[in-house]
Amino acid sequence: MSKAIEGVAKGAQEQSESVAKVSIATDQINSAIQQVAGNASAVSRDSAAAAEAARKGTITVEQTLSGMQTIKSKVGASAEKVEEMGRRSEEIGRIIETIEDIASQTNLLALNAAIEAARAGEHGKGFAVVADEVRKLAERSSLATREIGELINSILVTVQEAVVAMKEGSKEVEQGVITAGQAGIVLNDILLAAEAVNKQAVMAGEASERMKLASEDLVSAVDSVSSIVEENTASTEEMAANSSEVTQAIEDIASVSEENSAAIEQVSASTEEMSAQVEEVTASAQSLSEMARDLQDLVAVFKLGA
Known part of the structure; x- marks a missing residue:
């Protein structure tokens, strides 16, 4: 019986050590889960900030696109006005050419009139004065039209350069509009990716929180089992001490068994009761052993999950 109790005590001690190892592993798992939860929270914050930045960038690009479209429209309208001014200038140039041609013909007619007035002699003097004034006016008109023509040509060159x-x-x-559009697409992709990362981070944080709660329950269960194992270990040690006393009593009683059979029967009954207690402790130890194995399996699952 003493050996049996010693075996139970040894098993209880081994279970106590196993539970202690499980407790340490559980604490490590709990610490790792807290770290994962912290990392998930940090990733969630960073991805949310990235999503907000991408969202603001998208709004800015949209505003830029709108502004560039307005500029494009105004530039197109201005180009049309400048081209229209160029066409008007060309028309003015043609009118100037007509005026210059008329002035040249007028100058020629004035010259012919002066010749005819000279042939008329004294009677043609008055006509000669008029013809000379007409010639001067034609020359001035021709000079003015040439100056205007040069000015129109200069304007046409400037208009063409402006066009x-x-x-x-x-x-x-237009290229800026295309580039801004591409930037908007890229920013939108970044926004979608950041939102997806944020969603995954939130899910990871929630999963970590659930794992944390499960780990806390596991720690509580391990602590409870550890307390039970400690109590059973103390009980087995006490029983081992009592069994030594009982064994000594049995030996003493055996030497005087013939004289005190009633005492032997009483000791025998005590021994049977002690054996029943040992069997009960053994059953408890086996149950604790199974609980320790379950805890080790659970720890293995947590380690694999990490």
Whole structure:
């Protein structure tokens, strides 16, 4: 019986050590879960900030696109006005050419009139004066039309340069619109990705919180089992001490068994009761062993999950 109780005590001690190891592993798992929860929370905050930045960037790009479209429209309208001014200037140039042609013909007619007045002699003097004034007026008109023509030509050159510059500006604005549109697409992709990351981080945080609660329950269960194991260990040690006394009593009683059979029967009854207690402790130890194995399996599951 003493050996049996010693075996039970040894088993209880081993169970106590196993529970202690499970408790340490559980604490480590709990710490790892808290770290994962913290990381998930940080990722959630960062992804939310990235999503907000991408959202603001998208709004800015949309505003830029709207502004560039307005600029493109105004540049196109200005180019049309400048081209219209160029066409008007060309029409003025043609009118100037007509005026210059008329002035040249008038000058020629004035010259012919002066010749005819000279042939008329004294009777043609008055007509000669008029013809000379007409010639001077024609020369002045011709000079003015040439100056206006030069000015119109200069305006036409400037208008053509302005039209070319506006067309180039319109192309650049169009390219800017395309680039801004592409930037908007990229920012929208970033926004979607950031929102997806934030969603995953939130889910990870929720899962970590559930794991944390389960880990706390596990820690509580391990602590409870540890307390039970400690109590049973103390009980088995006490029973081991009592069994030594009972064994000594049995030996003493055996030496005087013939003289005190009633005492032997009483000791025998005590021994049977002690054996029943040992069997009960053994059953408790086996139950604790199964609980320890379950806890170790649970710890293994947590380690695999981590």
